[in-house]
Amino acid sequence: MENIRKFNNPVFGATRDTIHGEVATLNLGPTHPATHGIFQNVLQVDGEIILSSEQTVGYIHRAFEKLAERRPFHQITPITDRLNYCSSPINNIGWHLTVEKLIGAEVPKRVDYMRVIVMELARIADHLICTSVIGVDSGALTGFTWVFQLREQIYDLYEEVCGSRLTTNIGRIGGFERDFTPRFHEKLKAFLKTFPKAFEEYDALLSRNRIFMDRTIGAGPISAQRALDYSFTGPNLRAAGVDFDIRVAQPYCSYQDFEFDIPVGSDGDTYDRFMVRQEEIRQSYNIIKQAYENLPEGNYHADLPEFYMPRKEDVYTKMESLIYQFKIVMGETPIPVGEVYHAVEGGNGELGYYLISDGGRTPYRLQMRRPCFIYYQAYPEMITGQTISDAVLTLSSLNVIAGELDA
Amino acid sequence: MSASKFTNVELLNQLQAAFGEAVLEHNVAYDILNVYVPADKAKEVVLWLKNNETLKLNYLTNIAGVHYPFNQGRELEVIYQLHSMVNNIRLRVKATLPIANPEIETIVDIYAGANWMERETYDFFGIIFKGHPNLKKILNEETQDYFPMRKEYPLEDQTREDKDNRFFGR
Numbered sequence: 001m002e003n004i005r006k007f008n009n010p011v012f013g014a015t016r017d018t019i020h021g022e023v024a025t026l027n028l029g030p031t032h033p034a035t036h037g038i039f040q041n042v043l044q045v046d047g048e049i050i051l052s053s054e055q056t057v058g059y060i061h062r063a064f065e066k067l068a069e070r071r072p073f074h075q076i077t078p079i080t081d082r083l084n085y086c087s088s089p090i091n092n093i094g095w096h097l098t099v100e101k102l103i104g105a106e107v108p109k110r111v112d113y114m115r116v117i118v119m120e121l122a123r124i125a126d127h128l129i130c131t132s133v134i135g136v137d138s139g140a141l142t143g144f145t146w147v148f149q150l151r152e153q154i155y156d157l158y159e160e161v162c163g164s165r166l167t168t169n170i171g172r173i174g175g176f177e178r179d180f181t182p183r184f185h186e187k188l189k190a191f192l193k194t195f196p197k198a199f200e201e202y203d204a205l206l207s208r209n210r211i212f213m214d215r216t217i218g219a220g221p222i223s224a225q226r227a228l229d230y231s232f233t234g235p236n237l238r239a240a241g242v243d244f245d246i247r248v249a250q251p252y253c254s255y256q257d258f259e260f261d262i263p264v265g266s267d268g269d270t271y272d273r274f275m276v277r278q279e280e281i282r283q284s285y286n287i288i289k290q291a292y293e294n295l296p297e298g299n300y301h302a303d304l305p306e307f308y309m310p311r312k313e314d315v316y317t318k319m320e321s322l323i324y325q326f327k328i329v330m331g332e333t334p335i336p337v338g339e340v341y342h343a344v345e346g347g348n349g350e351l352g353y354y355l356i357s358d359g360g361r362t363p364y365r366l367q368m369r370r371p372c373f374i375y376y377q378a379y380p381e382m383i384t385g386q387t388i389s390d391a392v393l394t395l396s397s398l399n400v401i402a403g404e405l406d407a
Numbered sequence: 408m409s410a411s412k413f414t415n416v417e418l419l420n421q422l423q424a425a426f427g428e429a430v431l432e433h434n435v436a437y438d439i440l441n442v443y444v445p446a447d448k449a450k451e452v453v454l455w456l457k458n459n460e461t462l463k464l465n466y467l468t469n470i471a472g473v474h475y476p477f478n479q480g481r482e483l484e485v486i487y488q489l490h491s492m493v494n495n496i497r498l499r500v501k502a503t504l505p506i507a508n509p510e511i512e513t514i515v516d517i518y519a520g521a522n523w524m525e526r527e528t529y530d531f532f533g534i535i536f537k538g539h540p541n542l543k544k545i546l547n548e549e550t551q552d553y554f555p556m557r558k559e560y561p562l563e564d565q566t567r568e569d570k571d572n573r574f575f576g577r
Contacts, residue, residue: 066556101437226519339441343468354488356473365473367469367471369469375520378519
């Protein structure tokens with residue numbers, strides 16, 4: 001109990017120990033609007049102050065790792081959509097990259113840049129949801145409704161690339177199923193033009209807002225040492241002051257070609273997590289701009305006939321295409337034996353796929369390193385001694401996505 | 408992968424110098440070194456790697472379990488994937504366990520983040536982490552009395568006759 005923040009009542013000047021001295025049990029969740037997902041926290045509270053918390057997870061567990069053991073590689077992509085569904089393109093592309101690493105595929109530069117554009121759009125969408133929800137939980141609904149327009153534009157862009165919006169199943173092993181369409185170019189140009197102004201308007205609502213700052217500074221802090229101990233990654237780790245980003249440390253998809261900064265915080269509290277994500281949105285915008293301006297000419301998919309599904313017209317008219325279509329669908333493609341780990345910088349941190357292949361058409365074992373699952377266990381430690389309303393803010397600023405948590 | 412300050416060979420040499428015979432097997436799979444250690448040494452190795460001033464493998468990326476039903480006496484495998492952010496190098500420490508007695512020391516006191524990773528591994532593979540503060544099922548129902556990721560539990564009902572397994576997966 002010694003780490004409980006001394007709570008001085010402004011009216012009575014009493015410390016928290018003398019206010020009630022009575023412990024109550026409070027269920028936060030599983031279906032509470034403030035938890036933004038289905039997870040339960042059983043809190044022991046003394047007045048407003050949280051003394052301890054016990055978590056229950058697994059409400060939407062769908063056994064993805066088991067499902068993946070019976071599916072050929074290209075059918076695993078739709079499963080990955082449902083991990084962090086706020087930024088499914090990153091999950092999809094992370095999976096494609098894992099398979100490409102296993103089979104040793106070389107993809108054209110154009111594919112890399114297209115993937116970077118799509119992934120950074122996804123990161124913007126993911127971070128926008130998270131930061132605006134911090135606003136909602138601290139009482140400012142306006143920003144949330146404002147950024148949904150921006151997110152809508154991003155979803156329109158996904159639609160132009162792959163046809164769907166939330167669970168995208170974007171791209172294929174080896175690249176994309178089609179090149180960027182003329183309408184995509186149109187919409188992306190419009191997005192690049194309007195985004196900065198709209199975003200800065202939204203940022204001005206919150207980031208220097210006195211009420212917002214008072215609410216979020218000091219809420220749910222974690223030190224860099226504890227964050228590393230709890231295997232934090234992504235914006236939550238960077239908010240605690242550790243400048244680690246997979247995009248820089250182990251670049252994939254030609255991230256080394258782009259110029260961007262990695263924002264870091266200092267205290268690891270809700271405000272730092274908010275600010276880190278806001279800055280990452282700006283950096284992502286810059287990356288998209290650089291990638292789009294320098295988009296190389298070339299093919300939109302790698303030459304991987306044994307993995308990349310041929311065009312339907314060719315299947316009907318060309319013998320090779322028919323053969324490869326058959327081989328892919330029936331699982332006759334030879335797959336190397338090996339174990340491979342590939343990590344991408346997802347919306348919430350290091351999203352890794354650990355794939356063990358025994359040469360069969362399906363993975364022998366696929367483990368998904370889901371950042372949410374790993375850092376959510378630090379939540380009780382972060383909220384002990386805080387008020388209930390701070391606990392809600394901490395939860396939304398950690399950006400715990402139930403789909404990724406429970407897999 | 409950008410250049411790391413160590414090569415896998417140097418890493419392996421350091422491990423072998425410190426643990427000698429305890430490094431049972433090793434191989435490199437797609438740039439990452441795998442080392443097999445005896446189950447009772449795994450914790451010691453992980454702790455040594457964390458405290459080593461030059462290697463600085465002090466970040467636990469994930470813990471995975473794997474079930475190999477045909478490896479007699481070493482059916483289950485626990486994999487600790489470690490990462491050195493400073494040196495930009497990854498390492499997998501693996502330990503094999505017999506399915507009859509799948510017990511290994513917990514590393515929760517070394518890495519707080521191992522808590523749920525170990526619970527998940529227990530939940531799906533039944534690997535018992537001795538000394539874990541709260542070793543319960545995490546994603547599945549607590550009343551579930553089997554470990555679903557083991558290979559003896561196929562995903563589909565094996566009594567189905569309308570599907571020919573030669574064409575549909577394993």
